[in-house]
Amino acid sequence: MPPRRCRGPCSPRSRPSGPSSCSSVLSWCSSKACGCGGTIKPTARCGRKNSSISPMKNNHTLRRIALIGTGIVGAVIMGYGMLVVLYSHEMTTIPVHHLLHGGMAVGAGMLAMALAASLPPRNRERSGWSIPAALAPVAGLLLMWPSKYAYLMDHPWLHLLDHLGIALCSLLAVFAAQAYVRGLGWPMLVLLVGMDAAAAGGFGVSPGNxxxxxxxxxxxxxxxxxxxxxxxxxxxxxxxxxxxxxxxxxxxxxxxxxxxxxxxxxxxxxxxxxxxxxxxxxxxxxxxxxxxxxxxxxxxxxxxxxxxxxxxxxxxxxxxxxxxxxxxxxxxxxxxxxxxxxxxxxxxxxxxxx
Missing domain, CATH: 1.10.760.10 (Cytochrome c-like domain)
Incomplete structure (x- = not known):
């Protein structure tokens, strides 16, 4: 593109400041309000802008890769916690069984944080998410009611559905907390895992092998x-x-x-x-x-x-x-x-x- 010559009286104050696009450079060069008597090559300013955007694009790409990886790892951990009851169906000790629930909560929480990253930015809380953030952990605890363990151990597919419900409650709790207040998802995940760890060795049914x-x-x-x-x-x-x-x-x-x-x-x-x-x-x-x-x-x-x-x-x-x-x-x-x-x-x- 040939250089453009500015026309009109020259005034340094009339030159635009800050980053500009190619179209703004051409508009500035052709403006009658500025005439410096010299020439400006639009490609010079465009090249300067592209060099500042490239690192931002790279950071955004790396962040997306990290989120996708976190979601995949979380889904694998959560899936293992659910499917293990089908191919290793033995009554374990109380700590092992509750820590298995804690592992599912970790996987579900990682997946929830990856999904919550796609939420649009906002400047205020989404108060509607406070209700599921409060109720989901309670529902997860009810699904771990000790008196039904023995029955579930004799019915693997029902046990699988029970673990699926626990995992979904954990996922919903973390996602809702993150949607309610950005940054609250991680503390919610720590709370869920802490509850499972506290339950280990407490109440439950686990007759062993x-x-x-x-x-x-x-x-x-x-x-x-x-x-x-x-x-x-x-x-x-x-x-x-x-x-x-x-x-x-x-x-x-x-x-x-x-x-x-x-x-x-x-x-x-x-x-x-x-x-x-x-x-x-x-x-x-x-x-x-x-x-x-x-x-x-x-x-x-x-x-x-x-x-x-x-x-x-x-x-x-x-x-x-x-x-x-x-x-x-x-x-x-x-x-x-x-x-x-x-x-x-x-x-x-x-x-x-x-």
Missing amino acids: REALCSQPTIAATENTVASPGQVTPLHMLGKQLSQNLGCTACHRIGGIKGVGPTWKNLAGYPQKLADGTTVVADYPFLKKAILYPEQVHLEGFPPNAMPNSYRAMLSGPQHADEAELKAIISYINTLSDRSSPASQPPAPAASGK
Whole structure:
């Protein structure tokens, strides 16, 4: 393009300042308000502008790549947390299961932050997003309700849907927080993971690997074992391990202090007062009924239906015909009582026919 000559009286103040486009340079050169008597090549100013825009474009491209990468990594982590229940369907410990939920929250949060980056810039809060930002974490906690764990473990596809719901609640919570106030998404993600970490080792149902537990000595292997004072037989040790894995000790203390449920110290063999005023001795049938059908046993001084009924599916039924784990737990309860008797202890296995 040939150089253009400015026309008109020359005045330095009339020259435009700041970055200009090619069209503005041509307009300035042809303006009658400025005539410097010289020539200006538009390409000089255009080249200067292009050199300042190029780094900005590069930064924008790198930012988009980082956001896409964050979203992909988050989606993979979230997907793993959901699909793991299909190909590795074993009841894990309480910490592992809740930390798995925390991992899904991390993945969902990363994906949510990547999606929230596409929101248009604004100078004020989107108050409408405050409602889902507050309700989504609560919904996620409800989906982790401990009493339904055993049922979900027996139904993998329902467990998958449950994990999908938890992941979506985490995604919505982080996205809504970021949409409500830019920068609030990361604190929300930290809050979600913190809740899962706090739940680890707390309440929940996690009996552990059934095959590993059942491979230990059972009643048949210990029927002739005599426990010396202060010594626990292998069967009782199995019951102690099961009670810890199942989370029983979260509500039933063994030191004589009342918790959410009655203490196991001096429970077996002692009379127990029911809410209707009657008194029943805690023998084996009573202990078995209290564990498998807690809704039918309401002790005085304790809230009704506080104990989940999920233990019935985990300790009895077709898959637990021998009720070995149930008997082991009751055996352990008997070791904590000074009134333990054959009436409160699990029955010995029937002798084989001669």
